[in-house]
Amino acid sequence: MLAVMQSAISHHQAGRLDAAESLYQQVLRAEPNHADAIHLFGVLLHQRGRHAEALDLIRRAADLNPGQAAYHVNLADVRRALGDFAGAEADCREALRFQPANADAAYNLGLVLEAVGRSDEALAQYESAMAARFGWTAPYLNAGNFLRSTGRLYEAAAYYREAVRVCGDAPMVRYQLGQLLLELGLHDEALIHATEAARLRPDRPEALSGLGDAFTAVGRHDEALAVYRQAVRLAPGLASTHSQMGRLLTGIGQRAEALVCFAEASRCDPVAAEPHVFAAATLYELGHVAEAADRYREAIRLGPDDARTHNSLGYVLQDAGDLIAAAAAYREAIRLDPAGSADARLNLGLLLTESGDPTGAIESFRASLQLDPYHPEALSALGMTLRDKIDPAEVAAAEVALARGRLTPERQATLEYGLAQVMDARGDYARAAALVADANGIFTGLARRTGQEYTPAEHHDYVDQIIRSYPAEHFARVRGWGLDTDVPVFVLGLPRSGTSLVEQILASHPRVFGAGELNDVRDLYRSLPNLTRKSAPGVECVADLTRDGVESLARRYIDRVRGLAPEAARVVDKMPDNYLMIGLIATLFPTARIIHTRRDVRDTGLSCWLTNFKHIRWAADQVAIGERVREYVRLMDHWRTVLPGRMLEVDYEQIVADLEANARRLLAWCGLEWEPACLAFHQTRRVVRTSSMVQVREPLYSRSVRRWERYREFIGPLLATIGEVIDRENDQ
Template identity: 30%
Template structure:
């Protein structure tokens, strides 16, 4: 933006604020000063100049700048507060301040990217002048750049303790706690910063990122809009805005945001990656590949783009092409953890690649690696060791991966909350409740809902059905879960105690239209459409009301095999139970409780497919599955592995093969290490009446 309009004062002002917060004080203050010179009458620019001086540890200069502003007639609570903070800071530094030349050296080293030198010099400075928060701030900045987030947080906490009225300290602490990640603590710190300085855009951005990670997409969108109003050309803000919009089920708006981010930063990997993920989810694999190839035309050595291109190929069933792309990525960057993990998911699991084993071992141990990279390296090693029949070593890496993932998630699996959700439905969704809302919903027979625990065969069942000429396989759609959480539908449950009536039926009819519109959009109007979101088993009460003529398929697999397979997966943070074997067992028992409840109270048939029977007798079980769905038999369903369609789940490579039974009873190899899971699965079912 500045290249096109070098005299754009607003852009200079916003860029200056960002650069100062990132630690490049000289460059940031130069931008702020230039903006002020272009528009000396702009109060906001002058106040930001003063705030920049104060944030950079120059309270005397800030006081002088405030005096100039007051002389120009600027006054009010904001200026009085700024002047008091500058005086307080100047008073604190007297007699215990770091010499100006030492501060200048530290800042120069930080701006030059010489992180080790910054940390060494800042440690010496904080030991000699421990009461000056500027030293601790610079130490924290150096440690954060080195990837040592927890040590950086300790340094920023010291700065905050010394200068509790400074927004920059809380903003820095919130940013690094986001990296750790300790998301709730990060939000608390960022909110503190914003109470002191409501226009602090970096704090708003980090708040939006934290809220997105905590699945509060609505609040994240609101926070990120604040950023974009002030900084409309900020690529990071557009990228995270797109992520939050995607979570809200607004793919067109999300795509626009990702493209705006790419326009602002054409070389950035994150917006490109998120755009290709969205395009693949929309079934637009050709466009996704085009985005990656466009990047590779400009930067052939962009390993991340090769990884993404491989994912697109794998989704489409071109596993050989996927392997070529991922091998290219690790040649370009031998320490690309995601590329190694993707390779580990292919047949063979890197069993014969001893060099990969050595690299992955190093990735799990090296300081400075991101938590995400170390987690993926552990998962890749576990898969490799599993293929080498070394269960003890494999389970060790899985436990390490899940410990990292649990720390990244920032909140534990809440068994009590999970049980409370089921208890609420048990009390509310009775036969009388369902009958009172009938007739309601839509009589459409289009939907086929495939539910069950993850890794229970849901992708295999969908692939078989999608091989039928009448059926479109839509994959894992979040639509039903979003409707179940929508205030309109939540109100139906809340009003159950007062009795259902016309208002409840009108809400159900609205939700039914919304759900069927989603199916029509993704399928192009196919006669039958599968929705294989496994956890829709929690929302079958709603499906029975919205689409009472839908087909429900419940996929069942040996409980221990199912849970062990889940333990091998780096699921999204929504699957908090997957990080602990005992929690996995607890979640499986809850799944069984849900299905017993629905079988008892819902007036819709539920067809059960047993994974072990399906893979042993496909010639018998596949015709029975088609019959349960009201579909005539087609021979193509028996050769489902040849069906050309995108698959975006962890089973993408398995369902491209003929039926195999090697995953049946696999858990016996790991039995000695599964005590917590086995005990949890043997525990009594939850709650009365189950």
């Protein structure tokens, strides 16, 4: 029987389980009490999922041949599969009693202890296994995976690194280490390990996918796409790789292609929520807010207990203006994961800020910090809200969070913006400028890496096209077209020029609804190619507009704003960038009120530079800001020439100097009777969703007038770029 037994073991080790089972049974028919055959037959049945039968066999083998550590190790493994953790622990300890340096027994005991939440004891057993069998990767990998799953990322990285040092060519350890280092933001080191993992195992699609993740993180997008595609060729049904490729395509602006990848990921794994989450995020970036919300809802249907998805749904609903549903989504995220709800509590705080509840917002930000004392966005939000009234301990926490160097670049920048507001309020302008310069540098670099860098020359050409498309002859041609309505009021100008203040003053009138920054005029522009059946950008389609087309666009806009506030006499659309769209606005609504807010361009430019405008690419660079200001001035000169008398122009500095006179002027321009509540605009409770949402809830102050003088030595590139504009203003 010795030869038969050896053959059975050989088949077993090679994975030929049917042949091995037949031979074990042959041995046992000849020798019913052959302990090794009983034991290994039990192991085979365990591998086949027949755990109860395996338990009986291995237990019988242990009774026949006491003192065999291997029997008890495998017995523990079977008990663990059956959920009998107490019995599994006892068997592991029995094996260690027989053989104290048994690596398998220590490792299995670690698995058991980990499963019952005794983490420190589990780690000690993994370390015993490491010592007992030098060069064995499993205990290192399991210790690292366990620590990573519990958020102890730096400890996990230490185990992975030690495994690489001790075990040498350990491709899956290098893969896991690479993934973890990406999570920690250590992209260059991650690439080293991901590259080695893919070199060692080019046949493993997850190793290739991990290399794609690392290439993505360091901005080597073409190489990332190549290895993702190689991974997909190896494993076409690997949904995660399709998802990661889609995320890369989203990041480099190829969002339509990304959505195809997410659809393929969903096809590969119809019950996976993750592709829907990624698709929702991409749709949101494309401005398809309603579709994004639907995708998040589908992800929640597939994975109802994922708090992060509820949080993301809340963010999208908040952007859509459904603050009640958004708050409910955030609170559901908090309910599902109270200990991990720092982000949801932050977002709820931001929602409360928008809603005019600063006290509730501050409480929510601080609740976030109770869960994560160094949460950069929560610390930043407190800095933005409280400025020099912030608790010194929170400022210290912000400084520590920056000094530790553990933040992703984007989160670091967000914290720097918030801390800069505190320093500005304290009068430490040098520190504020240094923080903002670093934050803006991060976002400028990110835009460059993702192919979204702002190009002033392109904007100059765009302004040229606007001016060509709207000569005086255009307005003569369309005279009498559009809708005669005084419902919409367009408040526009450069960002940070006082548009939010003007809207808040007007919205304090009982007959006015402040709609905030609507994208509707921009969307109308984007629809012009379809309307005119012309394959060209919207601005080049203006000459092809017809009276019926203009009226249909105007009615679409009016139906939209009427739906926001059916009873309001006036609806304020406060989208600053609508200064680029004045030609279309005047074409659609020949009698609508247009209010242009102006401010010293040095203060406007500085304020843009100091503000966390993630999606306004030009605001992160002083020269780009200056170029944008110059183009703005050039375009506004054109509008004054071709549309004389069509705009009311109000200066921020004049409002600060004489609020009542300018409030009366604004209301008269809008055809509204005087309302004293407009002087107490800061007491008006309404949703405000701009970077000025804190300031407009404060009484009028003058500290922002000539603010640029405090930063003179730090904004040289801006001042140099707008020198001609300043000289012109001084001459007027």
